[in-house]
Amino acid sequence: MQSDRDELIERTARQVSPPRFAAVWRHIKRDRQLLLLFLPCIVFYVLFRYGPLYGILIAFKDYSVYEGIWHSDWVGLKHFRRFFDSPDFWLLFKNTLLLGFFTLVWAFPFPIVFAVLLNEVRQLRFKKIVQTFSYLPAFLSVVVVSSMIIDFLSPTHGLVNQALTAMGMDGIYFVAAPEWFRTIYVSSEIWQYMGYEAIIYLAAIASIDPTLYEAARVDGAKRFQMIRYITLPSIMPTILILFVIKSGSMFRIGYEKVLLLYSPMTYDVADVFSTYVYRKGLLDTNYSYAAAVGLFESIIALIMLTLTNILTTKAGGRGLW
Template sequence: MIYGKEVMAMKTNANTQKISLLKKLKRDRQLIVLLMPGLIFYIIFRYGPMYGLVIAFKKYSPFKGVAASPWVGLDNFIRFFSNSDFRILLRNTLLLGAYNLLWSFPITILFALLLNEVRHRTYKKLVQTVSYLPTFLSLVIICSMTIDILSPGGGLINKILNLLGMDSIYFMQDPRWFRTVYIASGIWAGMGSGAIIYLAALSGVDISLYEAARIDGCSRIKMIWHITLPSIMPTIVTMFILNTANIFRVGADKILLLYNPLTYEVADVFSTYLYRMAFTNHDYGYASAVGMFESVVCGIVLFVTNRISRKVTNESLW
């Protein structure tokens, strides 16, 4: 008898939940309609292509298709890890990613803090606009401008060096300068757009805190250190976690536009190697294995960084 009552109660709860769910769907139908385009986009263009990961375990042929291509198991991964280029690719990827985080991340925050301290509204808007202009330029134009500025013949930098009595430097042909050029051009192109996020966070800081600190005799440096930075710390931590996850994911597009055979030894990374294997050697299965390895490592770094941040600063993405 008791068992029968429990079953009836469970059925009643299930029916109630169904009715409640239908009511919620009907109530929020407008929000669901607004959500659908983004949801459909992610399903088609983000989750749908994940089916292609099986290519990493096959000797893929475009003529046979994904299903008919023969399985090779982990052969593509074994071939990649045993390749003599693996250590070079790993070193170059980690160095470019780490240097980019080490310089670009704090410089962007510093620029936002300095811009926030400017009291002349017209000058502040002018500086912000000028710093944001490279965002409207394509990467091809950014790299072309970089090459022209560093040209040994008529480049601006070498002209200045010549005026100072120094010899021209072949920046784009010298492997020692490639990482510096890559990081510096990235800072110039992305500093303005990156600072917008921190300026938006700074706009939410309570002004009364600054007024109270000013009454207590705090200098502007102390107010930045004790009020501004702690107030935007959640934003800084979030951006740091996201940027740390990209240490292992150095984009191929910019490197392909800047590097040449003379700088391969310091410029060749996983993404450029993947590009050559896929579109030059047409070894799609092997290239997919390289890309899958890169993505898995990025995911691991993201989770580890998020966990460490949650324990150390009590701030995290999730």
């Protein structure tokens, strides 16, 4: 009796609920305009992100341009073992880790602080001017930014050294000093992307219910207290998600700025995985070895992203998945 009733309920549910394909098609038809807007993004990732993934095969082959990817000889983990046995491995690992860690520790909080402080400005015109000038550097190319840094820190006509000389101090050749490279790199990252990344936090702050601030103001809360107990907790999910993303890219340091700023005198502190891949792959035409190093870097970045996501979720926050 019970089984007959369950079968009747299941049959009725199948009749009432539309087929799965029909439901999916209905959702596609309903959101067709949004999907059309999203289509260029999908095409971009398919063509330039997922499509070239087959090239990873050359990391396990002795790749020859004349024989092609499929006809080159398989060598297994030969290039990985060669890289791990190389004296450059630990130097690259240390430099990449330290440069990424310092960038995360110093550059990540600045947009949050800047967005919170900018939100407290009551002069709307002044607020717009500051915000506009703050995110303009993000639209400059890495070449322009690096050239500006080199000019500002020039030992002969740089503004920084001129200021030091005016104060009776000796000039410093910053770009050629190994102890200054990481400071220069992290500072340039803060200056270039602080205003641009603050837009996300300003959008999150704008979504906070204004009645919370009104209630806190009635209770006698000061500005700092409202920031501490309302603003920061409200944007914490956004902060955690961006922290997970930033942590995952800690090992994915772009080669452009490092390549433009470093010199043989700063190799010991500036050479990272991406610049090593550039030299070995494009300059030395050792494509298989460079692909193995790049794949190792991507695996480490994936591990960092996964661990950070797990820790953030366990801490009560919101992860990417």
